[in-house]
Amino acid sequence: MAALEVLQSAQRATLEFTAPLEGSGDLKAGESVDVAWNTPWELTTLELWRGPARDGSFAVDVLAANLTQDVTTYLWNVRDNDSQDTPFQLRLQKGDQPNECAECVASTSSFQIESAAARETSQTADTTSSTTAAASASSKSALSREVQLGVGLGVGLGIPFVVTLVAFIFLCRRKRQRRQHQIQQLNNVHRRQQELMSDRDLRFSTGAYSSVSRFSEKSYHGPFEFEEEPGKVKPGWERLFGRNGLPFLAAPEKAKDTRGLLRH
Numbered sequence: 001m002a003a004l005e006v007l008q009s010a011q012r013a014t015l016e017f018t019a020p021l022e023g024s025g026d027l028k029a030g031e032s033v034d035v036a037w038n039t040p041w042e043l044t045t046l047e048l049w050r051g052p053a054r055d056g057s058f059a060v061d062v063l064a065a066n067l068t069q070d071v072t073t074y075l076w077n078v079r080d081n082d083s084q085d086t087p088f089q090l091r092l093q094k095g096d097q098p099n100e101c102a103e104c105v106a107s108t109s110s111f112q113i114e115s116a117a118a119r120e121t122s123q124t125a126d127t128t129s130s131t132t133a134a135a136s137a138s139s140k141s142a143l144s145r146e147v148q149l150g151v152g153l154g155v156g157l158g159i160p161f162v163v164t165l166v167a168f169i170f171l172c173r174r175k176r177q178r179r180q181h182q183i184q185q186l187n188n189v190h191r192r193q194q195e196l197m198s199d200r201d202l203r204f205s206t207g208a209y210s211s212v213s214r215f216s217e218k219s220y221h222g223p224f225e226f227e228e229e230p231g232k233v234k235p236g237w238e239r240l241f242g243r244n245g246l247p248f249l250a251a252p253e254k255a256k257d258t259r260g261l262l263r264h
Contacts, residue, residue, distance in 0.1 A: 013040035015092055015106045026112040027088075029080040035063075035090060036073045037106070043067065043095030046074055049107070050088050066095040081113040088113055 019036040027033060035046065043066040051058035064074050076090075087110035094104035 028114045033076045041094045045093050045095045047091045081115045
């Protein structure tokens, strides 16, 4: 009779969880979880299994026992967990005997329960991380603003500074070129004065001989009346000159003999 009941119930439905769904992830201590299932049995028991431990054993907590077939949900308040490394499972089992068949049991996949202490530590770490991230973001933002301001000031102040610097360099170069040109002009003037003084000294030193020579060549401004051309005697004037063309010189008067004359 019991075997027939099991076979008929198995044909009607399958014992299974509908919530939480597979892959829902780990749970946190203190939160509420809706557990739902389908069952073919008149009585169903909901259990929480913890383990296996190092020795292979399991700890079992009965959450709800012998729930009738019309009760297929349960609100589970997750209790704190002392061991973070221990896995958990929710398990459905046929409430009355026999309950050792394969269709009499259904389990969820293993999950972890995060303790309150671990959550507080995690929240503290998250808060610290968030604060650090916010501070870093604020610092980066401030740095970015400073960089932008620096770039703006650099661009705003740099262009006039560069223009002023270029103008200053240009003026200095022009001034230096002008000074070099003036120095070159002064050197040219000085060299020209030296050349003029040298020419004048040379002209004065040679001009005396040339003037004497010119004076010795010509002692009068025009030819005499007895000259046909400079140095030649006109015809008819030969009696005044000797054969050599030189004028006769008057013979000197003889001195009178005044001897024997007495002067009183």
